[in-house]
Amino acid sequence: MEEGAVVAEGLTKRYGDFTAVDGINLTVKRGEIYGLLGPNGAGKTTTVRMLTTLTQITSGNAWVNGYSVREEPLLVKRSIGLVPDVSNLYDELTVEENLLFAARLYNAPIERVRELIREFDLPANKKFGKLSSGFKRRTTIAAALVHRPEVLFMDEPTTALDVSSARNVRNLIRLLNKEGITVFITTHNMIDAESLPHRIGIIKEGKIIAEGKGRELKELMGKGMVVKLLVEPITSKLINEIEAYSPTFDEGFIVVTVEDVDEFLEELFDLKMRLGFKVKRISTELPTIEDVFVELTERNGCSCGGCPL
Numbered sequence: 001m002e003e004g005a006v007v008a009e010g011l012t013k014r015y016g017d018f019t020a021v022d023g024i025n026l027t028v029k030r031g032e033i034y035g036l037l038g039p040n041g042a043g044k045t046t047t048v049r050m051l052t053t054l055t056q057i058t059s060g061n062a063w064v065n066g067y068s069v070r071e072e073p074l075l076v077k078r079s080i081g082l083v084p085d086v087s088n089l090y091d092e093l094t095v096e097e098n099l100l101f102a103a104r105l106y107n108a109p110i111e112r113v114r115e116l117i118r119e120f121d122l123p124a125n126k127k128f129g130k131l132s133s134g135f136k137r138r139t140t141i142a143a144a145l146v147h148r149p150e151v152l153f154m155d156e157p158t159t160a161l162d163v164s165s166a167r168n169v170r171n172l173i174r175l176l177n178k179e180g181i182t183v184f185i186t187t188h189n190m191i192d193a194e195s196l197p198h199r200i201g202i203i204k205e206g207k208i209i210a211e212g213k214g215r216e217l218k219e220l221m222g223k224g225m226v227v228k229l230l231v232e233p234i235t236s237k238l239i240n241e242i243e244a245y246s247p248t249f250d251e252g253f254i255v256v257t258v259e260d261v262d263e264f265l266e267e268l269f270d271l272k273m274r275l276g277f278k279v280k281r282i283s284t285e286l287p288t289i290e291d292v293f294v295e296l297t298e299r300n301g302c303s304c305g306g307c308p309l
């Protein structure tokens, strides 16, 4: 039996000639929240679908709760909950009827449905199709928990939710995790990525290109600070002079990562004297997961987010 709540070894999915997931290795420890972070089309949903037995693995294997996804799919299914990207509940059924249906599928006691409705504060008699996006998501999460799974897979649990509903879902995920549930989430929401997972895997074109705690991923950016500068005028001469810092542009700001803020300021002051621009605003920040994500996933393309020149 493999260690870890979720283990993938060389997990691969091909659609004809196209490789959607390309030899992924990962281990999610028991009790952990693991976040799979990646741009559209990176292979997040395909990975979740393989791990939850919904789509066949082309090569490699995976184990969930010690059960082989290839050889023991029913045991895997019984021990996991899944909140898919698009809800699998029925619009025409009420919240309670949907949960009762899920309970019947998993042989869970009816009392569990009442308990979930109470705990999640759900409108039992409302039709699922008539709920707001936030309550739809809460109900879908509740339905995934009827059989008290040890591992919960959630595919983009906060996508399409407003700020406060997304925050509610994040709080709910934290609470479930505190109660001992291992959580595997996919997201491209940077607030989720920054605040939820104990560890993050960044997936690009089917491959995990970086993995670790948020802090460890930020260290990949060097030990530096992010300096944001608003100067006038921005000239090609100025950009050339600071080329060594690989500047990017964000809503009119020049963004650079520097090892030594003091040294950079001296250089900037010297440039200001020579080129005669005005510094309107300047700030220093630690890199964010978003910075890491953009750096790693857009490295091959143009990383300039709208160069003003």
Ligand SMILES: Nc1ncnc2c1ncn2[C@@H]1O[C@H](COP(=O)(O)OP(=O)(O)OP(=O)(O)O)[C@@H](O)[C@H]1O
Pocket (backbone or CB within 6 Å): 015, 020, 038, 039, 040, 041, 042, 043, 044, 045, 046, 047, 188
């Ligand atoms: N059934 C399928 N047949 C062929 N190609 C597919 C199929 N399902 C997914 N793909 C392709 O596999 C790649 C990965 O898709 P996947 O849905 O896993 O990405 P994702 O990371 O979940 O993206 P998103 O953020 O948009 O949800 C995409 O290029 C997609 O077009």
Ligand SMILES: [Mg+2]
Pocket (backbone or CB within 6 Å): 044, 045, 046, 085, 155
């Ligand atoms: Mg997806």
